Amino acid sequence: MNAVPAGVPSPCINVCRMDVASGLCEGCLRTLDEIAAWGALTDDDKRAVWQRLEQRRVAWPRLSEVAR
Numbered sequence: 144m145n146a147v148p149a150g151v152p153s154p155c156i157n158v159c160r161m162d163v164a165s166g167l168c169e170g171c172l173r174t175l176d177e178i179a180a181w182g183a184l185t186d187d188d189k190r191a192v193w194q195r196l197e198q199r200r201v202a203w204p205r206l207s208e209v210a211r
Contacts, residue, residue, distance in 0.1 A: 151189035153181060154196055165203055172199040 155178075158170030166174055173181075177192050184192070 151186045151193070154193065167199065167203065172196050172203065 154171040154173060156170045158168075160169045161167070161175065162169050168174075168178065171178075173192065173196065177195075181189070181192075
């Protein structure tokens with residue numbers, strides 16, 4: 144029996160703290176709106192969020208380091 148693909152994985156790493164200055168989660172670098180909408184997004188929309196996260200990692204390296 145073939146397993147059903149899980150789709151696009153969540154970027155959540157269970158470090159759920161919002162940075163007041165940036166409005167981004169210190170763990171996954173998503174906004175509250177992105178976090179709240181995640182379950183309803185299409186796979187294409189989730190991939191778009193992942194692309195924005197890569198851009199944010201460059202722009203907000205301090206936040207990326209906090210989660211590690």
